Amino acid sequence: MARAATTSDVFNAIAEPQRREILALLREGERSVTEVAQELGMTQPGASKHLRVLREVGLVRDRRAGKQRLYGLHADGLRPVHEWTGGFEQFWNESFDRLDAYVQDLKQTGRAE
Amino acid sequence: MARAATTSDVFNAIAEPQRREILALLREGERSVTEVAQELGMTQPGASKHLRVLREVGLVRDRRAGKQRLYGLHADGLRPVHEWTGGFEQFWNESFDRLDAYVQDLKQTGRAE
DNA sequence: TTGACGCATACCGATATGGGAATATGATTG
DNA sequence: CAATCATATTCCCATATCGGTATGCGTCAA
Numbered sequence: 001m002a003r004a005a006t007t008s009d010v011f012n013a014i015a016e017p018q019r020r021e022i023l024a025l026l027r028e029g030e031r032s033v034t035e036v037a038q039e040l041g042m043t044q045p046g047a048s049k050h051l052r053v054l055r056e057v058g059l060v061r062d063r064r065a066g067k068q069r070l071y072g073l074h075a076d077g078l079r080p081v082h083e084w085t086g087g088f089e090q091f092w093n094e095s096f097d098r099l100d101a102y103v104q105d106l107k108q109t110g111r112a113e
Numbered sequence: 114m115a116r117a118a119t120t121s122d123v124f125n126a127i128a129e130p131q132r133r134e135i136l137a138l139l140r141e142g143e144r145s146v147t148e149v150a151q152e153l154g155m156t157q158p159g160a161s162k163h164l165r166v167l168r169e170v171g172l173v174r175d176r177r178a179g180k181q182r183l184y185g186l187h188a189d190g191l192r193p194v195h196e197w198t199g200g201f202e203q204f205w206n207e208s209f210d211r212l213d214a215y216v217q218d219l220k221q222t223g224r225a226e
Numbered sequence: 227t228t229g230a231c232g233c234a235t236a237c238c239g240a241t242a243t244g245g246g247a248a249t250a251t252g253a254t255t256g
Numbered sequence: 257c258a259a260t261c262a263t264a265t266t267c268c269c270a271t272a273t274c275g276g277t278a279t280g281c282g283t284c285a286a
Contacts, residue, residue, distance in 0.1 A: 015128040016274085020197070027204065033233055046275065048234055067232050067283050075204040082202070084133070085195035088140065091188035129244085146263055159245065161264055180253050180262050228286085235280070243272075250265065256258085 010077045013057040018042065019050050023059060026073040033069060123190045126170040131155065132163050136172060139186040146182060 014020055021040050025031060031039070037047035051071050054060040061074045127133055134153050138144060144152070150160035164184055167173040174187045 009128070011130075011133070012128045015122070015125045017124075018274095020124070023201070027201065043276070044233070045235080045277080049274080052234080064283090067230095069233065073201070073204055075201040078198045078201045079205055082195060082198035085191045085198065088136070088186070088188040088191045089195070091140070091186055092192055131244090156246070157263070158247085158265080162244080165264080177253090180255095180260095182263065229284105230286100231282105231284080233280100233282085235278105237278085238276090240275095241273080243270100245269090246267105248265105248267085250263100252263080253261085255260080 008057065010057045010059065010081060013053055013059060014078070014081065016050065016053075018046075019054055022047070022050055022054060023073065023075070023078075026060065026071060030070040030072040032065075033071070036071065121170065123170050123172065123194060126166055126172060127191070127194065129163065129166075131159075132167055135160070135163055135167060136186065136188070136191075139173065139184060143183040143185040145178075146184070149184065 014023070018040065022036055025036065025039060033047050033051060034044060036042075036051065037044045040047070042050075051060060051062070055062060055071075057077055059074060059077045060071050062069050062071050064070075127136070131153065135149055138149065138152060146160050146164060147157060149155075149164065150157045153160070155163075164173060164175075168175060168184075170190060172187060172190045173184050175182050175184050177183075
């Protein structure tokens with residue numbers, strides 16, 4: 001095996017820097033494929049492919065608008081990622097606390113370090 | 114090019130389900146490579162390789178303990194991910210609001226749908 | 227209907243990935 | 257030093273990825 005399919009997995013979908021850029025751009029509003037490509041400096045097929053991935057994991061939704069196809073943000077799928085990382089929040093500033101506790105413990109134990 | 118190096122990029126590092134499992138496991142405390150492998154049902158080289166990736170992106174720290182090498186969580190690196198996804202928080206429950214606004218707009222315009 | 231436009235897909239190449247097995251490296255013990 | 261245990265690395269395979277170019281397909285206008 002090589003890697004979990006990029007589709008069907010939000011974590012993989014946002015592992016791509018360009019896809020993250022697309023999501024950030026779409027926060028400003030809907031964009032057509034061409035617009036995405038232009039504003040982010042990628043080729044049209046490139047934008048289309050990334051948008052497809054994002055669509056398949058549900059981070060983006062498309063709707064027809066004449067000849068164009070407008071993509072809009074559907075960020076609900078980012079919530080699990082936010083929550084998963086949030087599960088580590090208590091460890092973020094704990095580093096120094098832990099060291100501190102360790103030092104305190106040393107003192108208490110009476111061992112000269 | 115194929116893909117951004119899995120190392121040097123936290124987003125890529127946590128794109129792997131097994132690596133996420135490792136991080137979750139390490140929340141309970143330090144583990145040796147063998148322990149990680151056993152508790153998560155992976156081979157020793159497999160665990161070692163994943164831990165290496167996690168170490169290179171700074172999500173994990175290792176220290177010597179005799180013959181063993183204990184890996185501990187260093188979750189600070191997850192913070193950027195949490196914050197990045199947090200930047201989309203305002204869009205999470207907006208979906209229905211938007212649909213609503215759209216419907217309202219249709220009514221105003223007077224078009225029978 | 228034909229042409230133009232917007233987008234999606236197919237194809238290709240270079241590369242990186244994850245997994246397994248075998249092996250190398252490192253540290254500890256006797 | 258030799259033997260052993262713990263971990264890291266290497267090699268190999270199958271596969272998936274991204275990027276680009278070319279091409280197909282759908283939609284709209286004349």
